[in-house]
Amino acid sequence: MTTFTSVTVLGAGVLGTQIALxxxxxxxxxxxxxxxxxxxxxxxERLAGIVEQYLGDVGExxxxxxxxxxxxxxxxxxxxxxxxxxxxxxxxxxxxxxxxRDVYARLAEVAPxxxxxxxxxxxxxxxxxxxxTGRPDRFLALHFANHVWRQNTAEVMGTExxxxxxxxxxxxxxxxxxxVPIRLHKExxxxxxxxxxxxxxxxxxxxxxRGVADPETVDTTWRIGTGAPMGPFQVYDVIGLRxxxxxxxxxxxxxxxxxxxxxxxxxxxxxxxxxxxxxGFYRYR
Amino acid sequence: MTTFTSVTVLGAGVLGTQIALxxxxxxxxxxxxxxxxxxxxxxxERLAGIVEQYLGDVGExxxxxxxxxxxxxxxxxxxxxxxxxxxxxxxxxxxxxxxxRDVYARLAEVAPxxxxxxxxxxxxxxxxxxxxTGRPDRFLALHFANHVWRQNTAEVMGTExxxxxxxxxxxxxxxxxxxVPIRLHKExxxxxxxxxxxxxxxxxxxxxxRGVADPETVDTTWRIGTGAPMGPFQVYDVIGLRxxxxxxxxxxxxxxxxxxxxxxxxxxxxxxxxxxxxxGFYRYR
Numbered sequence: 001m002t003t004f005t006s007v008t009v010l011g012a013g014v015l016g017t018q019i020a021l022x023x024x025x026x027x028x029x030x031x032x033x034x035x036x037x038x039x040x041x042x043x044x045e046r047l048a049g050i051v052e053q054y055l056g057d058v059g060e061x062x063x064x065x066x067x068x069x070x071x072x073x074x075x076x077x078x079x080x081x082x083x084x085x086x087x088x089x090x091x092x093x094x095x096x097x098x099x100x101r102d103v104y105a106r107l108a109e110v111a112p113x114x115x116x117x118x119x120x121x122x123x124x125x126x127x128x129x130x131x132x133t134g135r136p137d138r139f140l141a142l143h144f145a146n147h148v149w150r151q152n153t154a155e156v157m158g159t160e161x162x163x164x165x166x167x168x169x170x171x172x173x174x175x176x177x178x179x180v181p182i183r184l185h186k187e188x189x190x191x192x193x194x195x196x197x198x199x200x201x202x203x204x205x206x207x208x209x210r211g212v213a214d215p216e217t218v219d220t221t222w223r224i225g226t227g228a229p230m231g232p233f234q235v236y237d238v239i240g241l242r243x244x245x246x247x248x249x250x251x252x253x254x255x256x257x258x259x260x261x262x263x264x265x266x267x268x269x270x271x272x273x274x275x276x277x278x279x280g281f282y283r284y285r
Numbered sequence: 286m287t288t289f290t291s292v293t294v295l296g297a298g299v300l301g302t303q304i305a306l307x308x309x310x311x312x313x314x315x316x317x318x319x320x321x322x323x324x325x326x327x328x329x330e331r332l333a334g335i336v337e338q339y340l341g342d343v344g345e346x347x348x349x350x351x352x353x354x355x356x357x358x359x360x361x362x363x364x365x366x367x368x369x370x371x372x373x374x375x376x377x378x379x380x381x382x383x384x385x386r387d388v389y390a391r392l393a394e395v396a397p398x399x400x401x402x403x404x405x406x407x408x409x410x411x412x413x414x415x416x417x418t419g420r421p422d423r424f425l426a427l428h429f430a431n432h433v434w435r436q437n438t439a440e441v442m443g444t445e446x447x448x449x450x451x452x453x454x455x456x457x458x459x460x461x462x463x464x465v466p467i468r469l470h471k472e473x474x475x476x477x478x479x480x481x482x483x484x485x486x487x488x489x490x491x492x493x494x495r496g497v498a499d500p501e502t503v504d505t506t507w508r509i510g511t512g513a514p515m516g517p518f519q520v521y522d523v524i525g526l527r528x529x530x531x532x533x534x535x536x537x538x539x540x541x542x543x544x545x546x547x548x549x550x551x552x553x554x555x556x557x558x559x560x561x562x563x564x565g566f567y568r569y570r
Contacts, residue, residue, distance in 0.1 A: 192506040199484035221477040228513040
């Protein structure tokens with residue numbers, strides 16, 4: 001028996017469906033909520049695609065298990081109904097503070113009093129959301145990465161108001177569904193992974209912007225020097241250059257502004273978005 | 286025939302002997318210069334140890350080739366004699382500006398006029414040394430990493446005075462002796478690798494200092510999130526915590542000062558220096 005036995009995921013997006021599959025694969029029934037029949041239909045299709053991606057990674061032998069997991073996943077458009085039986089709600093709605101706060105305000109009215117709420121937010125701190133939940137002691141962040149089954153870290157980060165017992169229950173549950181729980185003892189924008197990755201990517205951008213070395217040379221150096229499978233510009237291509245542009249252009253820092261401009265004129269204006277478009281710093285088949 | 290056919294290495298230290306072995310393994314005769322008979326004796330012993338390390342890495346089958354390489358390496362304590370036939374001098378003396386400038390001033394007097402000089406300096410910029418060489422157009426940095434045969438980047442970095450043809454000759458030669466030349470088009474403290482690595486290590490230190498997460502958690506996150514074989518604190522242990530302390534304590538930045546203090550009290554005072562002492566952030570057998 002897992003620590004939580006009935007999970008509702010809010011948002012049938014890329015992460016939401018991956019989290020649902022990961023949870024259901026470990027025997028836990030999941031309800032995926034989204035706002036409309038159209039959103040749910042798109043979510044079902046997305047989940048089917050995620051299953052194929054997962055099987056492409058781990059092999060066809062896992063298909064019966066994946067099918068059984070999908071059978072454990074229901075979709076819903078009625079929030080009250082979606083969370084009626086949930087002891088854990090994992091929220092993976094778009095990354096806008098007003099939207100998230102609104103979702104939590106509605107959720108607080110309909111969810112059972114002891115249900116734990118976890119946000120998968122990448123950039124918003126849980127303390128900016130906590131009071132909207134009506135249960136700040138049972139609210140925290142549980143952050144998954146893309147390709148949940150492979151990059152299986154679950155960063156667990158509470159606010160000052162989060163009950164330590166709730167924090168531990170969520171970390172334990174993350175482990176039960178095949179994740180490696182990463183316990184953060186303080187709120188940290190970017191959690192652990194992005195707190196490390198962003199300075200590396202910034203430094204790499206600086207070398208190229210200053211004309212010290214080209215992206216391929218920087219990546220080669222990093223791969224040989226550290227044994228990492230990918231250099232920083234390969235990582236940029238995976239993240240997507242539109243995302244990198246959005247982050248850089250939102251920063252007031254002059255170096256970031258110059259980098260945003262470089263990305264726009266040399267890549268985005270050419271339709272080079274990274275892996276997703278087949279070309280970024282590198283070409284992909 | 287290699288681009289340079291007779292190489293002298295100044296300094297029989299860890300890097301000097303590794304560079305000599307790497308060069309000689311590719312058929313080029315090498316003279317290793319050091320200041321005294323004692324230094325040369327220590328250098329011969331160090332070279333023998335490096336050969337065993339190299340064979341431990343690549344396998345015993347390479348022993349005949351390694352023996353042949355060692356036979357191509359001479360040691361000398363007379364600078365004029367050591368460089369009389371050299372068309373390339375690679376300087377790997379201790380990392381002190383006054384010492385290096387003094388070595389180059391003496392070298393300039395005795396080396397053939399067309400001999401190219403390359404510094405393996407990790408932290409000093411070649412422009413700080415160039416005028417002492419008497420041949421700034423034939424002087425540049427050629428930076429090797431520890432375990433030259435495995436981490437086989439050779440960072441090539443000139444000054445504004447370096448002849449581009451000399452730069453290319455040195456990069457070509459690096460490739461001929463089994464290195465991957467990393468061409469830097471501008472002077473950059475830390476070259477490419479350390480320009481990327483230092484911000485990552487600083488960010489990791491910050492997470493631990495602020496109590497966000499412990500070193501093992503940070504490393505686990507990095508390994509799973511990026512596929513890298515080592516997290517930042519494993520890298521710290523390899524670099525050595527005395528070196529990390531020296532770098533941090535030399536920085537005026539408050540975060541670096543706090544990190545230096547943390548390293549001193551929690552690690553150095555306990556004799557925990559990293560891999561070299563058997564314990565740092567981790568224990569080693």
